[in-house]
Amino acid sequence: ETGVTQTPRHLVMGMTNKKSLKCEQHLGHNAMYWYKQSAKKPLELMFVYSLEERVENNSVPSRFSPECPNSSHLFLHLHTLQPEDSALYLCASSQSGQGLLYEQYFGPGTRLTVT
Amino acid sequence: QKEVEQNSGPLSVPEGAIASLNCTYSDRGSQSFFWYRQYSGKSPELIMFIYSNGDKEDGRFTAQLNKASQYVSLLIRDSQPSDSATYLCAVKDNYGQNFVFGPGTRLSVLP
Numbered sequence: 408e409t410g411v412t413q414t415p416r417h418l419v420m421g422m423t424n425k426k427s428l429k430c431e432q433h434l435g436h437n438a439m440y441w442y443k444q445s446a447k448k449p450l451e452l453m454f455v456y457s458l459e460e461r462v463e464n465n466s467v468p469s470r471f472s473p474e475c476p477n478s479s480h481l482f483l484h485l486h487t488l489q490p491e492d493s494a495l496y497l498c499a500s501s502q503s504g505q506g507l508l509y510e511q512y513f514g515p516g517t518r519l520t521v522t
Numbered sequence: 523q524k525e526v527e528q529n530s531g532p533l534s535v536p537e538g539a540i541a542s543l544n545c546t547y548s549d550r551g552s553q554s555f556f557w558y559r560q561y562s563g564k565s566p567e568l569i570m571f572i573y574s575n576g577d578k579e580d581g582r583f584t585a586q587l588n589k590a591s592q593y594v595s596l597l598i599r600d601s602q603p604s605d606s607a608t609y610l611c612a613v614k615d616n617y618g619q620n621f622v623f624g625p626g627t628r629l630s631v632l633p
Contacts, residue, residue, distance in 0.1 A: 447625075448625070449623045449626070450566070450610065450623040452621065455620065463620055495565075497566070510568050510571045511612075511621060514565060516565045
């Protein structure tokens with residue numbers, strides 16, 4: 408496979424469930440990101456991993472827990488979510504370095520519905 | 523709070539016309555600028571990036587950057603109905619890994 412892949416593509420979960428989202432990139436990048444996209448709101452950056460270390464955490468609730476075991480894989484562990492957490496969760500990857508041009512490439516997203 | 527602003531639209535243009543999409547940003551330290559296209563129900567797709575003042579052309583797309591005015595735009599020449607989508611502007615500084623996205627402008631190209 409090429410590019411950035413995400414599984415599952417759709418997920419419905421209850422508020423007491425625990426689930427995980429998976430992202431894999433095949434682009435040789437060394438930075439990975441989780442974004443949340445809700446209706447009529449800008450993309451919200453949740454987590455950034457660069458060289459497998461978390462470098463940004465934009466005050467995301469603890470019910471979201473990221474994991475980056477290596478530069479190609481990224482997980483988002485979910486537990487006791489709220490209905491307002493229903494959204495499209497997007498994974499992205501980019502090259503990380505001192506250069507200016509390190510654009511992000513997005514996966515297809517996971518459409519999450521919390522019931 | 524770093525902000526990126528875009529007119530939410532919808533911006534409607536006739537087929538074959540030039541569509542002009544605008545974006546302003548608040549952080550003067552921003553160094554890299556990106557335009558993404560997002561079709562309904564799909565993920566954002568990178569169209570262009572620019573980091574120097576002036577114009578950058580790629581096919582029917584031209585990105586324009588004016589750092590003094592903190593303004594970046596995207597021109598789409600010979601607009602096609604298939605260009606109908608939401609266009610996201612993203613800005614990145616030179617220090618961290620934080621990309622800040624604007625809310626997007628919805629473009630509708632009318633046949």
